[in-house]
Amino acid sequence: MEHHKWWQLTTLLFVSIMFQSSLVKTNDIESLEDSLCKQVNKERENPITGLFYNISLPSNYTGIKARVVRLRTSSFYQRGINYSLFNIPPHIVPLPNRKRMAILFENFGNWSSHYFNVPNYTMVAPVFGFVAYTSSGNDFLDNEKMNLVIKGKPILINFHYVRVQEKNDTPICVKLSDNDGGILGFRSMTKDYACEAYGSGHYTLVVPISEESYIKSQSKRFTQWWIVGFVIGFVGLVILVLILVNLVKAAKRKKIKNLENNSENGEPFDTFWIGDTKLPLASMIRTQPVLEND
Structure with missing residues (x-):
């Protein structure tokens, strides 16, 4: 009976190691955000419009920070919103058209490289993200995401925590994919450590990986x-x-x-x-x- 238990334990351990080693990315950003939405709706009933709320995260996600705010779409269009690193100007149209909306702000911190990957580049700043959702009834966040149509000035994301080792390295803005953590596009900085965004999503700063760093990483x-x-x-x-x-x-x-x-x-x-x-x-x-x- 004792050997039978050892057999089950070692088999389970072997399968677990094989499964984990066969996956490059074991985590899905969309699944994480779906969990955040459920957590918000569970913790916050009848949220106050315009008030920012912290989202409680499990201890195994220490390092990730998330906050959410509920807005009237008319107010959002007329005034925009400034929060921490994000400067969202007015006259941005959220679609589909709803009376209320909510915006989820994320800072992946030291989990950035765990969820996102930029081949041949090194991330020199945390990944920041913002996602707009419809908001109706007592639910803080609905499952329906909103597109932000920019007709005037773009959204500005300011990166205050940049780790550039070489003086000649000029960081490049990059938009990251929510599906696989890969790359959607590059864009030069408009000013020091700031990126222009033309839609919701996840952004960071990168520099080309040096030959020495490449050898070390390999x-x-x-x-x-x-x-x-x-x-x-x-x-x-x-x-x-x-x-x-x-x-x-x-x-x-x-x-x-x-x-x-x-x-x-x-x-x-x-x-x-x-x-x-x-x-x-x-x-x-x-x-x-x-x-x-x-």
């Missing part, structure tokens, strides 16, 4: 895969040993069973037990001594 990736390969090989070896042990035990039990069947079909013997094993016992007949005549 070496790190090789080390990671070597460790994964070693763990998979070790777990596979443990599973193989357990399989062989179980096969040997099964063969031994079958042999003892055959001996018991043969003993039952032949001359009857007494039996005795050693642990969980039943063995035949032959009665001992001592030869009687014979006296010889001199």
